[in-house]
Amino acid sequence: MSSPLDNVSIRLQRESTEPLHTQIASALAEAIDSGQLAPDTRLPSIRSLAALLEVNNVTIVTAYKNLEQLGYVWSKVGSGTFVRPAPPAETTRQIYIPHNGINFASATPTPEIFPVADFQRLLNKVLDRDGGHAFGYQESQGWPPLREAMQEYLISNGIHTPVENIHIISGGQQGIDLAAKILANPGDTIFVEGPTYHGAIASFQSRGARIVAIPLEKDGPNLKELRQQLRRHKPRLFYVMPNFQNPTGYSYSTQKKQALLDLAREHQFFIVEDDYLSELSFDHTSRQPLKAMDSKDQVMYIKSFSKILMPGLRLGLTISPAPLNHGIGAAKQFSDISSSGLLQRTLDLYLREKTWHQHIQAMQKFYSARCQAALKALAEYLPQEVRFTAPGGGLHLWLKLPQGITGDELYQQCLKEDVLITPGSFFAPSGLYDQWIRLSYAAAGEDEIIKGVKIMGRILKEKNAPHTIQPLL
Incomplete structure (x- = not known):
C-alpha cells in the first residue's frame, strides 16, 4: 500500500543533540516546501508514522504540533493531519463592504473623532504664510521643519535619532513597500508574524520573497520556533508590530522585545517595526516602541499617523538604520518624488502646537x-x-x-x-x-x-x- 511519504526521506540522527521531533518536523517541512508533499495531502497517522520511524507516539504528536504552529499543516479531530492548502493565486484579497452594513x-x-477643526485652521495658516510654495515639491526626505518636529515627537516616545535618519513617507504602507524594495529580492526569506497584516504579505510577495510566518503568542513571537527557523533560514528581515498587533491586538513583553533584538544582532537581520497604533492604550501601561530599545541600529521603524489622526492625511515617517539610509531615500524618490508639501507643513504646525496630546x-x-x-x-x-x-x-x-x-x-x-x-x-x-x-x-x-x-x-x-x-x- 502506497504512503504519502514514499518519496520523502526522513533520516533521524539519533545521536544528535537536536530532538527527534524537531528532526522529523524539519524533514516534513522541507518536503512541503519542495512540493514533495502536495497541498491537502493527508499525512500518516501518529501511530503508523511512529512505527515507521521507530519512535514513540509522543514524538510524532510533538512534531505534528510544531508543524501546525508554523503553518505547514492543519489537523481535524477524527480525520487526521493534512498539508496546508495551496495559497490563493492572488496576492491580495478584497473584502466587500455592504452599504449601510x-x-x-x-x-x-x-x-x-477626526481633528478636522484643528487641521482646517492650520491649513489656512499655512496658505496665508507660504502661499504657492506649499504646493511645490519638497525634499524627497521630507520638509526639514517637519522632520525636526518629528524628531521631538519621537523623543516623547523614547526614541532618540539624528534628524538625517528621519524620512517623511506617504503613509505606513509606503514604508513597508520601501523596506521590501531595498531589502527583499526574489528568493530571499522574509520572516513575518503569524498571523500578520495582509498589506505587508502582498508587498513582500510582490518582490518574489519567500515568507516564513513565526507563530505569535500573547506576549510576542514564539522564541523557540523563531530560533528553530533561524537554524534553517537566513532572513533578510523580520516584519513585526510589537504594540497592539494587527490582527491579534497582542503586545510584546519587554523580555521578548529584547530577545528579538539579541537574535537580530546574532543572526544579522534587520527588524522592520510597524508602529501604527502604540498611542492607543486603554490600560495606562507604557508600551514603548521596539526602536526605543534599539541600541545597535538594527530596527527600521515605520510610524503611520493614519489611524491616530486621519486616514486621508497619508503621512508617516520611517527611521532608517544608517546602512539603509541612502537606499530608503533613493527608493522614496523613485516612488513618488515627495509627500504632499501642503500636508507636511500642516502636520508640522499641528505637532508644534502640542494639540495632538x-x-x-x-x-x-x-x-x-x-x-x-x-x-x-x-x-x-x-x-x-x-x-x-x-x-x-x-x-x-x-x-x-x-x-x-x-x-x-x-x-x-x-x-x-x-x-x-x-x-x-x-x-x-x-x-x-x-x-x-x-x-x-x-x-x-x-x-x-x-x-x-x-x-x-x-x-x-x-x-x-x-x-x-x-x-x-
Whole structure:
C-alpha cells in the first residue's frame, strides 16, 4: 500500500543533540516546501508514522504540533493531519463592504473623532504664510521643519535619532513597500508574524520573497520556533508590530522585545517595526516602541499617523538604520518624488502646537468605550466556546471560533445579514487561521457593535458547533 511519504526521506540522527521531533518536523517541512508533499495531502497517522520511524507516539504528536504552529499543516479531530492548502493565486484579497452594513472589518477610525477643526485652521495658516510654495515639491526626505518636529515627537516616545535618519513617507504602507524594495529580492526569506497584516504579505510577495510566518503568542513571537527557523533560514528581515498587533491586538513583553533584538544582532537581520497604533492604550501601561530599545541600529521603524489622526492625511515617517539610509531615500524618490508639501507643513504646525496630546487622550477614551462594549457583547451573545483575549488597546479583537464553522464560512453568513467581519485566512500567506476572525470596533458604534455581535451569536448557535474545544495555550 502506497504512503504519502514514499518519496520523502526522513533520516533521524539519533545521536544528535537536536530532538527527534524537531528532526522529523524539519524533514516534513522541507518536503512541503519542495512540493514533495502536495497541498491537502493527508499525512500518516501518529501511530503508523511512529512505527515507521521507530519512535514513540509522543514524538510524532510533538512534531505534528510544531508543524501546525508554523503553518505547514492543519489537523481535524477524527480525520487526521493534512498539508496546508495551496495559497490563493492572488496576492491580495478584497473584502466587500455592504452599504449601510455593520462594519467590523474596517480598521479606519470613524470621522466624528477626526481633528478636522484643528487641521482646517492650520491649513489656512499655512496658505496665508507660504502661499504657492506649499504646493511645490519638497525634499524627497521630507520638509526639514517637519522632520525636526518629528524628531521631538519621537523623543516623547523614547526614541532618540539624528534628524538625517528621519524620512517623511506617504503613509505606513509606503514604508513597508520601501523596506521590501531595498531589502527583499526574489528568493530571499522574509520572516513575518503569524498571523500578520495582509498589506505587508502582498508587498513582500510582490518582490518574489519567500515568507516564513513565526507563530505569535500573547506576549510576542514564539522564541523557540523563531530560533528553530533561524537554524534553517537566513532572513533578510523580520516584519513585526510589537504594540497592539494587527490582527491579534497582542503586545510584546519587554523580555521578548529584547530577545528579538539579541537574535537580530546574532543572526544579522534587520527588524522592520510597524508602529501604527502604540498611542492607543486603554490600560495606562507604557508600551514603548521596539526602536526605543534599539541600541545597535538594527530596527527600521515605520510610524503611520493614519489611524491616530486621519486616514486621508497619508503621512508617516520611517527611521532608517544608517546602512539603509541612502537606499530608503533613493527608493522614496523613485516612488513618488515627495509627500504632499501642503500636508507636511500642516502636520508640522499641528505637532508644534502640542494639540495632538488632547486628541490622543480623546481617542483613548472613545475607543476604550467601544472596546468595552464589544467585550461585554461577546461575553453575552456568543457561544462560550468562542475564545478571545481582551486587548490593552488598539482597534482589534482576535476570536477563535468553535469547531464546525470556519472564519470564511462565518464571513459569508454574516455578509448575508449586512454584518462585515474579516476571516482569519486573510492574515496569512498560505490562507491559514481559518478557525479565527478579526473583529474591529474602529468603524462601528456601540449600538452597532451590540446588534452585530447578536447576529454573529445567532449564526454560530444555529451551526450547532460542538461544546468541547482544546483550550488556548
